[in-house]
Amino acid sequence: GQQLNQSPQSMFIQEGEDVSMNCTSSSIFNTWLWYKQDPGEGPVLLIALYKAGELTSNGRLTAQFGITRKDSFLNISASIPSDVGIYFCAGQLITNAGKSTFGDGTTLTVKP
């Protein structure tokens, strides 16, 4: 089956720093999604990408759908303490009934 490799596994940064994380796949996806999970809650969608090469922003977050359709990255600029959490990438195939394959997550810690 399809597998997603998400890196880094964890990050410890100072408040105000920029963050970059990425996801690579062994095969192509039609859709890339980025979610954030806070402790005790379910994942919440941050950004959805539907087209190869697409670059989309949501406030301080920017994500891109790789040209090869096998990768995506998420950048967070000027991090703040509430950015702490686990960030997941997920890929979807149109032919796969909306099933999302999730990466293993990047745990972000922001030191004030």
Added chain:
Amino acid sequence: DTAVSQTPKYLVTQMGNDKSIKCEQNLGHDTMYWYKQDSKKFLKIMFSYNNKELIINETVPNRFSPKSPDKAHLNLHINSLELGDSAVYFCASSQGGVRNQPQHFGDGTRLSIL
């Protein structure tokens, strides 16, 4: 006005028992899912229903039986609970269609087997 709600939030029970988790969504979506998140935070899909029909059934022990009485509800019944079933179970929903739509997740049910 919770979008995807699951009950209970916490479930602590003995090995061998049977238990159910309920999920409801008020987003008008036609597709619902169950995911399992283990202690290492890996999220893995278990089942998916579209308009009450099972469309995804990953390799899950048949002790797990989903039931969708209507497209707004997807319940999960687990028989003969085992220690390895301890995890957080998330319900999610999305709208099907030509273009894949992101899933909206509930807050999870934390299942602990003693």
